[in-house]
Amino acid sequence: MHIDHIGIAVANLDQAIRTYEIILNQKLIKTETVESEKVETAFFETGESKVELLGPTDASSVIQKFVDKKGEGIHHVAFEVYDIHKEMERLRGEGFTLLNEIPKQGADNKLVAFVHPKDNHGVLIELCQSQP
Secondary structure, three states, X not given: OEEEEEEXXXXXXXXXXXXXXXXXXXXXXXXXXXXXHOEEXXXXXXXXXXXXXXXXXXXXXXXXXXXXXXOOEEEEEEEEOOOHHHHHHHHHHOOOOEOOOOOEEOOOOEEEEEEOHHHOOOOOEEEEEEOO
């Protein structure tokens, strides 16, 4: 459908929020903790897409490991889809490696699944579907 959001891994969420409020010249729209991923998210609207800042809540968080290994920066690009189950099936059929067997609950009231970056020229792709 469209790019839903760009996920940016940050070491310090509060500092990053201040930075992006200045860059985007707007206020944060919401924060949300995703306990299962040990991450706190912060969202900014940018037209029909969003910027999602991702800060670790624990040293074992995937985001903390990403920051430790690669530094702060773009973590993933998320594409909104109408039917995440069908899209996952289609991509598997095309030979892509999905990191999730089934969609899981993500931030912003979305079902999410990830496509391995090795199949996407080094970019982690998130599929996301809004829930009612």
